[in-house]
Amino acid sequence: MQVHTLTILFSLASISLAETVVLRSFTLIDGTGRPAVPQAAMLITDGRIRATGPAAKISTPAGAAELDLSGKYVMPGIMNLHGHLGNVVDLTQDPKNFTRENVEKQLNTYARYGVTTVLSMGSDQLSIFDMRREQRAGRPKTARIFTAGRGFTGPSGYPTMMAGMQGIPFEVATPADVEKALAELARHQPDVVKVWVDDHLGKDKKIPTDITKSLISAAKKRGLGVCAHIFYYEDAKALSDAGLHACAHSVRDRMVDDALAASMRKNGTWQLGTLAREYSTFVYATAPDFLRDPFFTRSVSKGVIATIDSEAYRKRVKADTDLPRYPEFLATAQKNLKKLYDAGVKVAFGTDSGPPARFSGFFEHKELELMAEAGFKPSEIITIFSKNSAEFLGASKDLGTLETGHWADFVVLNSNPLDNIRNARSIHSVYIAGNKVH
Numbered sequence: 001m002q003v004h005t006l007t008i009l010f011s012l013a014s015i016s017l018a019e020t021v022v023l024r025s026f027t028l029i030d031g032t033g034r035p036a037v038p039q040a041a042m043l044i045t046d047g048r049i050r051a052t053g054p055a056a057k058i059s060t061p062a063g064a065a066e067l068d069l070s071g072k073y074v075m076p077g078i079m080n081l082h083g084h085l086g087n088v089v090d091l092t093q094d095p096k097n098f099t100r101e102n103v104e105k106q107l108n109t110y111a112r113y114g115v116t117t118v119l120s121m122g123s124d125q126l127s128i129f130d131m132r133r134e135q136r137a138g139r140p141k142t143a144r145i146f147t148a149g150r151g152f153t154g155p156s157g158y159p160t161m162m163a164g165m166q167g168i169p170f171e172v173a174t175p176a177d178v179e180k181a182l183a184e185l186a187r188h189q190p191d192v193v194k195v196w197v198d199d200h201l202g203k204d205k206k207i208p209t210d211i212t213k214s215l216i217s218a219a220k221k222r223g224l225g226v227c228a229h230i231f232y233y234e235d236a237k238a239l240s241d242a243g244l245h246a247c248a249h250s251v252r253d254r255m256v257d258d259a260l261a262a263s264m265r266k267n268g269t270w271q272l273g274t275l276a277r278e279y280s281t282f283v284y285a286t287a288p289d290f291l292r293d294p295f296f297t298r299s300v301s302k303g304v305i306a307t308i309d310s311e312a313y314r315k316r317v318k319a320d321t322d323l324p325r326y327p328e329f330l331a332t333a334q335k336n337l338k339k340l341y342d343a344g345v346k347v348a349f350g351t352d353s354g355p356p357a358r359f360s361g362f363f364e365h366k367e368l369e370l371m372a373e374a375g376f377k378p379s380e381i382i383t384i385f386s387k388n389s390a391e392f393l394g395a396s397k398d399l400g401t402l403e404t405g406h407w408a409d410f411v412v413l414n415s416n417p418l419d420n421i422r423n424a425r426s427i428h429s430v431y432i433a434g435n436k437v438h
Contacts, residue, residue, distance in 0.1 A: 020045045021434070022060045026069035028052060029418060031076040031386030031401040033379060036418060042074070044408045047139045047434035052402060072428060073416050076386035076402050077116025077409040078364050081393070082248055082272050082350030085120040085128065085145075090304050091356045093164030098125045106360050109299050110143040111437040113361030114411040114430050117144040117389070117399060119350075121227065121248060122151025122194030123168050129188045139433035144409075146393055148227065149185050151194035152178075152215055154207035158198045169196065172207075175214040182215065186222050191393060192245065193219045196229040201322055209235070213242045227272075236260060239269075246270035246392070248350065249277070250333035261343035270392055272350030273337045275370035276363040278330035284308055284357060285317045295425055296362050308357065334374035341376070348392040349385035368421045378421040408434040 021044050028040035030052065041055035043064075051058050060066050085106055086098040110118055120128065124147050132145040153160060153169040160166055170181035185193070195215055199206035216226045216239065225245025230236045233251045240247070240263040250273055251260070264271065290296045291309050307313055317323065341347045353363040371381050390400025398407055409432050415423035430437040 020064040029075040073413040079117040079389035081119040084354030107142040116409040119146040141435040146191040148194035149190040158204035252329040274352040276367040277352035282326040
């Protein structure tokens with residue numbers, strides 16, 4: 001193969017055809033928190049990064065393709081550690097929607113928005129494990145799958161009463177129930193275990209704390225970490241003390257304190273923000289500006305937009321008697337996320353996108369903006385969705401940062417996200433394992 005010099009005018013799809021490629025003349029933001037490298041280069045072979053650094057120090061091997069990315073910015077792909085795959089079509093959630101075609105469609109949507117990894121949190125069916133296995137056997141061209149499989153709750157507990165959630169979680173009432181269900185789940189080697197610990201503001205049943213503690217203990221014996229959907233401070237504190245792997249949402253009923261932060265640090269309990277989830281609970285009471293934003297409309301059907309933009313839909317949202325409280329919950333979640341981060345608690349990136357009206361891909365970018373509003377610097381946000389999130393998954397040797405030996409999962413941007421995290425929207429192209437996302 002002769003050496004080709006490609007310009008930005010050509011389709012970047014040719015990268016996937018080359019065994020080795022060198023990207024040149026871009027600004028590298030590697031996700032480690034180190035300063036950006038101007039006039040950088042990256043050598044990729046078979047989808048893995050073989051070298052990064054100043055372009056002058058990286059030569060192009062014989063037979064390699066070379067790509068000029070002058071004026072561009074390269075950052076790691078976004079790793080979303082709280083999504084839900086496959087159950088939603090348009091605005092309808094139903095287990096019947098969980099098909100390979102629908103999962104792949106949603107993975108492609110995530111990928112086009114620069115989300116290169118998704119942890120699906122507890123609403124999956126068994127076929128997800130087949131899809132994950134197939135991905136890991138090769139070089140994926142769409143968002144990588146991590147999964148909790150089926151999550152846990154108590155008998156008729158939250159969220160089994162919600163539309164489309166009946167029969168999805170394991171419903172456990174005793175330690176024996178926990179052992180039986182966990183043994184069934186563990187055969188498929190989930191990446192984490194999910195449990196819902198919430199009563200939906202008193203409307204639903206909440207799994208008892210002692211049963212959740214039993215699940216945490218039983219999962220640890222199998223080398224699995226439990227991620228808990230929580231709302232209340234008391235649940236977060238009790239479960240962190242019991243060795244919880246992660247709070248899959250921020251505490252929203254009150255401000256966190258030093259006691260919770262100390263417990264989370266001591267027990268290695270992670271915090272995911274899912275601020276975009278809180279935003280979704282009230283934003284549709286009016287017509288949000290993003291309904292006219294091409295960055296949103298490019299991945300959402302006209303029918304869905306028309307429904308959300310209708311007075312009937314707004315009326316339904318406004319009929320929720322708890323609506324006035326939802327903006328307060330978001331503000332509390334933002335403050336708590338920043339407070340725990342500043343206190344040294346490990347924070348990773350999650351959004352709870354995927355359910356109806358929490359749009360995959362777009363809501364990840366909304367999460368970035370909400371984190372910035374909470375006081376996070378762009379460099380901190382990038383490190384959280386790359387380096388930290390890979391560490392959370394135990395995947396730091398392969399994913400997260402743009403360093404030697406890692407998979408080449410990255411986003412090429414037209415504008416600098418370090419100046420404004422909203423510039424993460426300026427997507428020129430996305431690559432997963434060196435393959436261009438179409």
